[in-house]
Amino acid sequence: MSELQGLVLKNYNGYYYVQVGEVTYTCKVKGKMKQNRFSLATGDQVLLEPGEQKGACAYEGMIKKVLPRKNFLPRPIMANLDLFVVTFACATPDFSFLLADKLLALAELAQIPSILVLNKLDQAPAGLVDEVRAVYEPLGYKVFAISAQSGTGVAALREHLKGKICAFGGPSGVGKSSTINAIDSKVDLRTGEVSEKIGRGKHTTRFAQLLPFDEGYIADTPGFGNLLLEGMEQEQAVAAFREFAQYEGGCRFCPCSHTHEPVCGVKEAVAAGQIAASRYESYLAMLEEIRLLKEKEGRK
Ligand SMILES: Nc1nc2c(ncn2[C@@H]2O[C@H](COP(=O)(O)OP(=O)(O)OP(=O)(O)O)[C@@H](O)[C@H]2O)c(=O)[nH]1
Numbered sequence: 001m002s003e004l005q006g007l008v009l010k011n012y013n014g015y016y017y018v019q020v021g022e023v024t025y026t027c028k029v030k031g032k033m034k035q036n037r038f039s040l041a042t043g044d045q046v047l048l049e050p051g052e053q054k055g056a057c058a059y060e061g062m063i064k065k066v067l068p069r070k071n072f073l074p075r076p077i078m079a080n081l082d083l084f085v086v087t088f089a090c091a092t093p094d095f096s097f098l099l100a101d102k103l104l105a106l107a108e109l110a111q112i113p114s115i116l117v118l119n120k121l122d123q124a125p126a127g128l129v130d131e132v133r134a135v136y137e138p139l140g141y142k143v144f145a146i147s148a149q150s151g152t153g154v155a156a157l158r159e160h161l162k163g164k165i166c167a168f169g170g171p172s173g174v175g176k177s178s179t180i181n182a183i184d185s186k187v188d189l190r191t192g193e194v195s196e197k198i199g200r201g202k203h204t205t206r207f208a209q210l211l212p213f214d215e216g217y218i219a220d221t222p223g224f225g226n227l228l229l230e231g232m233e234q235e236q237a238v239a240a241f242r243e244f245a246q247y248e249g250g251c252r253f254c255p256c257s258h259t260h261e262p263v264c265g266v267k268e269a270v271a272a273g274q275i276a277a278s279r280y281e282s283y284l285a286m287l288e289e290i291r292l293l294k295e296k297e298g299r300k
C-alpha cells in the first residue's frame with residue numbers, strides 16, 4: 001500500500017491529525033510502533049498508511065513511522081520548530097523574569113531560536129517594557145510589546161512569523177490564543193477571561209495545535225504547570241544562559257557552577273553589571289529547583 005508523508009497538526013482525543021497536502025488524516029498509531037517506545041509530538045513529520053475512505057471528507061490512516069526531527073522541545077511538547085514565541089502579559093498575570101528565563105532556557109537547550117512577546121501593553125505598568133528590553137535585547141532576544149486587544153504591535157509580530165513553523169508558549173491567561181487570533185483573521189480560537197480567584201484563563205487551551213499561516217504554521221499551546229525543569233541537569237542550566245560563556249574564562253574551576261567557587265568570571269560579571277542581576281537570580285533559582293526535583297526523584 002502507498003505510504004504518505006505528513007505533518008502532525010494536533011493530538012486530540014486519542015487521535016493524531018496529520019496534514020498531507022490539502023487533506024487532514026485522522027490517525028492512530030500502528031501496533032508495531034507502540035511495541036517499541038515511541039514519542040510523537042505536534043510538529044512531527046510522519047509516514048502513514050491511508051485507510052479506506054469512509055465518506056467524502058473522512059480520511060483515516062495509521063502512522064507507521066516518525067521521521068528524524070530537526071529539534072524537539074519537551075515543554076510544551078513540540079517538534080521541528082523554527083521559532084519559539086515566549087509569551088507573557090505586562091499585567092494579569094504579571095510578568096515573571098524567572099518564568100521567562102525558564103522558557104528561554106528550554107528553547108536554548110533545544111537549539112530553537114526564540115523571541116519574547118509582551119502582550120496586554122494596554123495594561124503595562126510604567127517602565128516594565130523598557131526594563132524587559134534592557135535585559136533581553138542585548139542577549140539577542142527580540143522583544144515585541146503588543147496588545148492583542150487593541151492591535152498595537154501585532155503587524156510587526158505577524159511579519160516576523162511569516163513562513164516559519166512557530167509555537168507560542170507561556171503561562172495561562174497571558175493571551176497566547178488572543179494573539180494568534182489577532183495575527184490571523186481566519187483563526188478564531190477560544191479565549192478566556194482570567195478568573196480572579198484562580199488567576200487562570202477559564203476557556204483555557206487544552207492541547208497544542210498547529211494552524212496553517214502564511215506559508216508556515218503557528219501553534220497555540222496550553223498554559224503550563226510548574227514542572228518546566230523536570231529532567232534538566234545542572235550543567236544544562238549553565239549552558240542555557242547564553243551570556244555566561246564569554247565570562248567563563250575568568251573562572252578558576254572548569255566546570256564551574258558559578259555559585260560557591262572563589263574565583264568566578266560569571267559572578268564578577270554580575271557584580272560589574274555586565275550580566276543582568278535578574279538573569280543570575282533566575283539561574284540560582286533554577287539550580288535550586290533542579291536540586292529539589294532530583295531529591296524528590298531519589299526518594300521515589
Ligand atoms: N487587556 C487586555 N486583555 C487581553 C489582551 N489579550 C488578551 N486579553 C485577555 O486575556 C484573557 C486570556 O486570554 P487567552 O488568549 O485565553 O490567554 P491564553 O494565553 O491563551 O491562556 P491559556 O489558553 O489558558 O494558556 C482573555 O480574557 C483575553 O480577552 C490584551 O492585549 N489586553
Ligand SMILES: [Mg+2]
Nearest residue numbers: 176177204205
Ligand atoms: Mg489559550
Ligand SMILES: [Zn+2]
Nearest residue numbers: 251256258264
Ligand atoms: Zn564561574
